[in-house]
Amino acid sequence: MSAPIGQPRVRLPQQVKVGETIEVRTLISHIMETGQRRNQEGAIVPRDIIRNFVCTMDGAVVFSMDLAPAISANPYIAFPLKVTGPATLEMVWTNDAGEQRKASAQLRPS
Amino acid sequence: MRVAPQLLALTLLAAGVALAADPPAPNRPIPNPQSGRHFATEATLSIQDDDFQNPAFLWVEEGEQAWAHPAGAANTACATCHQDAAQTMRGVRARYPAFDPRLGRVVTLEQRINQCRTEHMGAPALPIDSRPLNAMATYVGLQSRGMPVQVDISGPARPFFDAGERFYNTRRGQLDMRCGSCHEDNYGRSLRADLLSQGMSNGFPTYRLKEQRVISLQFRLQGCVNDVRGQAPPMGGEEFTNLEFYLAWRAEGLPVEAPSVRR
Numbered sequence: 108m109s110a111p112i113g114q115p116r117v118r119l120p121q122q123v124k125v126g127e128t129i130e131v132r133t134l135i136s137h138i139m140e141t142g143q144r145r146n147q148e149g150a151i152v153p154r155d156i157i158r159n160f161v162c163t164m165d166g167a168v169v170f171s172m173d174l175a176p177a178i179s180a181n182p183y184i185a186f187p188l189k190v191t192g193p194a195t196l197e198m199v200w201t202n203d204a205g206e207q208r209k210a211s212a213q214l215r216p217s
Numbered sequence: 218m219r220v221a222p223q224l225l226a227l228t229l230l231a232a233g234v235a236l237a238a239d240p241p242a243p244n245r246p247i248p249n250p251q252s253g254r255h256f257a258t259e260a261t262l263s264i265q266d267d268d269f270q271n272p273a274f275l276w277v278e279e280g281e282q283a284w285a286h287p288a289g290a291a292n293t294a295c296a297t298c299h300q301d302a303a304q305t306m307r308g309v310r311a312r313y314p315a316f317d318p319r320l321g322r323v324v325t326l327e328q329r330i331n332q333c334r335t336e337h338m339g340a341p342a343l344p345i346d347s348r349p350l351n352a353m354a355t356y357v358g359l360q361s362r363g364m365p366v367q368v369d370i371s372g373p374a375r376p377f378f379d380a381g382e383r384f385y386n387t388r389r390g391q392l393d394m395r396c397g398s399c400h401e402d403n404y405g406r407s408l409r410a411d412l413l414s415q416g417m418s419n420g421f422p423t424y425r426l427k428e429q430r431v432i433s434l435q436f437r438l439q440g441c442v443n444d445v446r447g448q449a450p451p452m453g454g455e456e457f458t459n460l461e462f463y464l465a466w467r468a469e470g471l472p473v474e475a476p477s478v479r480r
Contacts, residue, residue: 114278118269136275139429180429181272 109155110138112200112208113181123190125216131162131170132185135200135208141176159201160184164194164214190216240375243382243466246401247415252471253479256405256414261426265478273355273424273476276348276431280356283349289340295353298337302360310361311473314462316374323377323462327354327433328453345453346436355422355431358475365472366419368465381463384456390447411480416441417468418461420477431476434461 113136120129135157142154154176161171170186188196194214201207254262264270284302287294299305313326324332330353331342343350370378385396399408400416407413421434435452438460442449450456 113275116269116275116278132269134269134272134275136272179426181275183270183272 109202109204109206110140112137112157112202112206115198115200115208115210117196117198117210117212119196119212119214123214123216125190125192127216128187128189130185131188131196131212132183133160133198133210134181134183136181137200137202139174139176139178139180139182143176155203157182157200157202159199161199161201162186162188163197164188166197169196190214192216239371243370243378245467246397247467250417250468250471251404251415252417252468252474253414253420254474254477256412257479261478261480265424265474271424271476271478273422273431273478276352276355276422276424277359277476279349279352280354283353284356289334289338291337291339293338295333302357306357306360308361308364310358310475311364311366312368314458314465315369316372316377318373321373322455323374323458325435325453325458325461326357327435328458330354330357346433348430351422351431351433354433355476358422358473361473362475363472365470366465366468368462368469370462370466374462377459378462378466380455381459381461384460385463390442390445392445392447394445396441416464417471418464419468419471420474420479422475423477423479426478426480434464 115133115135118132123129137157138155139157140152140155142151142156144152146152156176156178157174159171159173160182162169169188172184174182192214193216196212196214198210198212199207200209254265257265264272268274281302284295287297295302310326313329314323315329316322317324317329317332327345327350330350334340335342343353388395388398396416399413404413404415418434421437422431423437424430425432425437433452435457438457439449439452
């Protein structure tokens with residue numbers, strides 16, 4: 108039984124220009140249980156982390172990362188992105204059980 | 218010779234009346250309090266000062282959703298009575314804990330939220346320090362951000378304040394320490410890898426990196442009592458509620474920083 112993946116937060120700069128490199132910032136609520144800890148009874152608390160994060164821009168992967176148990180709860184992920192034109196960003200967080208949480212954002216260069 | 222004792226008696230009587238009406242102002246060991254952020258590292262503050270990166274805002278968002286979401290037998294939401302929290306809840310965190318004349322005791326912000334739930338919404342009280350209660354307290358607390366802490370300890374509230382002050386100044390645990398042993402006598406000095414703060418409560422509820430979640434003040438107080446190897450009273454109980462009241466007075470004038478980030 109894996110913990111629910113919370114509602115993600117995604118933020119892009121308010122104004123973006125074509126050719127500019129922006130920072131895409133994300134934050135998601137998750138316990139990131141390491142699998143190393145024991146509960147009061149001494150039994151190991153099973154590992155439950157967000158294993159993978161992928162961001163695609165109009166279907167093409169622009170950023171992806173594998174997460175490890177040492178990453179703290181509620182992971183904050185930020186990455187640079189070069190703006191080539193209007194586009195849709197799709198972000199997917201996947202946990203150990205394969206469950207996914209998605210978010211999308213629109214890039215509208217001025 | 219005959220007038221003088223009468224005058225003296227009158228003066229004493231007047232002094233006695235004044236004493237009953239207004240006990241002397243309590244002693245303030247730290248006249249110019251400093252917020253916990255003064256003792257936090259730059260890295261920690263960079264998380265706190267960025268509302269997007271501050272993970273406590275995940276709790277703020279949960280609280281905001283719950284604010285508008287009807288619950289309980291009366292099928293009412295917080296917003297049904299209190300409308301827009303940005304206006305109605307502004308300043309609330311700054312003046313809590315406060316004396317409740319009907320209950321005849323001091324209540325914390327968390328207890329006040331639960332009172333609303335049980336008495337007006339017909340909903341069960343949320344467990345103290347549970348995620349939904351911390352989320353609501355964080356959301357309400359945020360509406361007072363930057364406002365100076367100012368609690369009313371006058372009149373019937375005073376005995377509860379005094380009880381909190383007594384708890385604060387009582388040595389406890391195997392280490393035989395009072396709260397002030399760290400937070401008055403030794404703030405600014407290192408305790409192992411950490412810098413001792415003045416123990417000011419203006420940043421609560423706070424996202425504690427150690428716990429990786431938002432914690433309530435009374436959860437932190439339990440940690441403090443455990444650290445001096447004492448037996449902590451229950452969260453939400455009388456002792457900690459009075460102590461929280463005293464701590465709020467102690468932090469008077471400091472801006473509400475909720476939700477802060479601390480190590």
